[in-house]
Amino acid sequence: MSEVRGALEALARGRPVLVYDADGREGETDLVVASQFITPSIVRTFRKDGGGLVCVTLPHDVAKRIGLPLLEDALRRLGDHYPLLGDLLKGSPPYDARSAFSITVNHRGTYTGITDRDRALTISRLAQVCAEAMESNGMKAHSAFAREFRSPGHVHLLIASNPLLESRKGHTELATALTMMAGLIPTATLCEMMADEGGALPKEEAKKYARGRNLVFVEGQEILEAWGKWSGSWLRESLISSI
Amino acid sequence: MSEVRGALEALARGRPVLVYDADGREGETDLVVASQFITPSIVRTFRKDGGGLVCVTLPHDVAKRIGLPLLEDALRRLGDHYPLLGDLLKGSPPYDARSAFSITVNHRGTYTGITDRDRALTISRLAQVCAEAMESNGMKAHSAFAREFRSPGHVHLLIASNPLLESRKGHTELATALTMMAGLIPTATLCEMMADEGGALPKEEAKKYARGRNLVFVEGQEILEAWGKWSGSWLRESLISSI
Numbered sequence: 001m002s003e004v005r006g007a008l009e010a011l012a013r014g015r016p017v018l019v020y021d022a023d024g025r026e027g028e029t030d031l032v033v034a035s036q037f038i039t040p041s042i043v044r045t046f047r048k049d050g051g052g053l054v055c056v057t058l059p060h061d062v063a064k065r066i067g068l069p070l071l072e073d074a075l076r077r078l079g080d081h082y083p084l085l086g087d088l089l090k091g092s093p094p095y096d097a098r099s100a101f102s103i104t105v106n107h108r109g110t111y112t113g114i115t116d117r118d119r120a121l122t123i124s125r126l127a128q129v130c131a132e133a134m135e136s137n138g139m140k141a142h143s144a145f146a147r148e149f150r151s152p153g154h155v156h157l158l159i160a161s162n163p164l165l166e167s168r169k170g171h172t173e174l175a176t177a178l179t180m181m182a183g184l185i186p187t188a189t190l191c192e193m194m195a196d197e198g199g200a201l202p203k204e205e206a207k208k209y210a211r212g213r214n215l216v217f218v219e220g221q222e223i224l225e226a227w228g229k230w231s232g233s234w235l236r237e238s239l240i241s242s243i
Numbered sequence: 244m245s246e247v248r249g250a251l252e253a254l255a256r257g258r259p260v261l262v263y264d265a266d267g268r269e270g271e272t273d274l275v276v277a278s279q280f281i282t283p284s285i286v287r288t289f290r291k292d293g294g295g296l297v298c299v300t301l302p303h304d305v306a307k308r309i310g311l312p313l314l315e316d317a318l319r320r321l322g323d324h325y326p327l328l329g330d331l332l333k334g335s336p337p338y339d340a341r342s343a344f345s346i347t348v349n350h351r352g353t354y355t356g357i358t359d360r361d362r363a364l365t366i367s368r369l370a371q372v373c374a375e376a377m378e379s380n381g382m383k384a385h386s387a388f389a390r391e392f393r394s395p396g397h398v399h400l401l402i403a404s405n406p407l408l409e410s411r412k413g414h415t416e417l418a419t420a421l422t423m424m425a426g427l428i429p430t431a432t433l434c435e436m437m438a439d440e441g442g443a444l445p446k447e448e449a450k451k452y453a454r455g456r457n458l459v460f461v462e463g464q465e466i467l468e469a470w471g472k473w474s475g476s477w478l479r480e481s482l483i484s485s486i
Contacts, residue, residue, distance in 0.1 A: 152344040
């Protein structure tokens, strides 16, 4: 069984998987789980064993329907009122052309928003609102989102690029592609894995962590190849069904 | 020796302290250190033993001089372009009238921005730029900040309310007051402490953690009392020197 197939099966069972992007990019492993299966215990594992930011991906189309902008685009528009914010956008991150960050949110039913229980509530409702947004129009998606969430919050939203995995091949896109290929609600929750020595967890140590816990470790290149086949066959099928 | 005096001495030696806000508010303990003394190892302790978001406070005057807005004010201005963002602001957090969040930043010398080394670099430079901003005009503070930092990033900025500890008595204000009373650069780095059971770390467990590591645990009320005396005497002195 390929690593990607193993990852899809694990995600569909609500298990976390480890995703390494690429040697030339961040060179970083993220813990990834399908957002619909988040639990307070998974949030705890992510913050304790990962140590980075707990973030939730949304497909570009869903974010657009809801009305969520990339943070960069939003900050750019603020440059007139707050010239500093325009200046802080200058130059790109060293590892990619742009960051995938959107805003931060808390579910309105949370208290501080930061506890494992609060973040799990925010994330599981994000998954449901994402599923609903895919089947509704923009107006409805917008009001459903605003009814449930508040900003600023403690969960970072990430918006995947469009078309997926063409211009940008980051953890946001890789994890979103996995949830789509697994036939799940297309949102993943992820957290970067850090080492004790001040840097990112080296690839070999991340693999060791995965082996020790019987988790799947999968690399960006493998996901890209699987995605190429999967989206190709989906495209062919939809072309055939459209003629 | 009072707990506050112990906290000030610890902060001046670069040691973390634990700050509990109040039973009726978040009921939460944050790990706090003076930003000027941050190290990758302290970031690691914060994310591992705290588990919340690693945030950096700035006094209101410094943020104003640099040109940094509260995120709420920025999002409100975006309501014309992105109506969703206006709607996400509706209602306040359950524990206070507003959140202290400003934007997220990375130092331009970081790579991904999330490793312990990267966050420590971002935070220690924030402390220096904060110190410089206090002695320079707005134009200079703005360009120094934009030269060193990029947004979006992985370190959350928090802006303390003005006047400090009057309208808002959160961790942002309490920690900022401690750095000021300790005579340090008035910026603190903090991280909320979580329990393994899904909620915030209970006060008694936070006290136990502090005792086990010989760290000071101090409550909001004690800081408020000390601040009342300290800022009162400062005010009297400056009144006397002005006549």
